[in-house]
Amino acid sequence: MEYFLLFIGFACMITGIIGSFLPVLPGPPISWIGILLLYLTPNVTPNYWILGITLVIALMIAILDYVIPAKGTKRFGGSKYGIWGTNIGLIVGLLTPIPFGFIIGPFAGALIGELIYDKKDHNRALKAATGSLIGFLASTFMKFVISIVYLGLFFVIVWRNWEIYF
Template identity: 70%
Template sequence: MDVALLILGFICMIVGVFGSFLPVLPGQSICWLGLVLLYFTSAIEANYWILGITLVITVLISVLDCVIPAKGTKKFGGSSYGIWGTNIGLIVGIFAPIPFGFIIGPFVGAFIGELMYDYKDHGRALKAATGSFIGFLASSFMKFVVCMMFLGLYVWIVWEHKSTLF
């Protein structure tokens, strides 16, 4: 049973790292689940400090993941139309059959949203779309760093307990 939990936890870690770039998957939450599965093994004693701290980090990053792209749009002069366009473009970009649609989608969505708000000011719409894109990249990078830290923690804990696990 321990080996099954170990493998399932590692799969969660890998899926979580990919989920840090794919907005449809909550990467940091899946990585945290991998850590929880690791502590369900009988070979590793539960460390509630590590689980608690990583849970707080996971919740904080999840909240920031929703806020950062919208704040990026607003910081660069975007309106609520641009923020909604960013979110809709993100969803459409995920399912669009184009390469890197999840990156292009928020940019195009914010641009179209801003044009719907004021169709005459293309410069402002482009600036808001750029803010959305920068916010999305910052959010994705932040999630990737956290997921890599969780993966490193997972590997370190497994390495420390390798004699009892294997």
């Protein structure tokens, strides 16, 4: 049972890291499940503080993943049309079968939203769409860093309980 939970937990860690780059998969929450599975092994003493703190961080990151691109649009001068366009573009980009649709979608959505708001000001629309792209890249980087930290925590827990597994 210990090896099964260890293997599935490690698979969740790798899936969480991959999910940091693919918006379809929530990277940090999947990585947190890997830590949870590790603590569910029969001979590992659970640390509820670590589980609680990492859960709160994973949930906050999952929420911020949808907020940051919209805030990036607003920060770069976008209107509510651009923010809605970013959110709609993210969903459409995820559902379309084009490569990198999850990157192109928010950018195109913000651009289209801003052009609907003001057809004459193309520079402002492009600036807001660039803000959306920067926000998306920032949230992706943040998810990747948290997933790598969780992987490191996973290895620390395994190392401390080395005699149980090996």
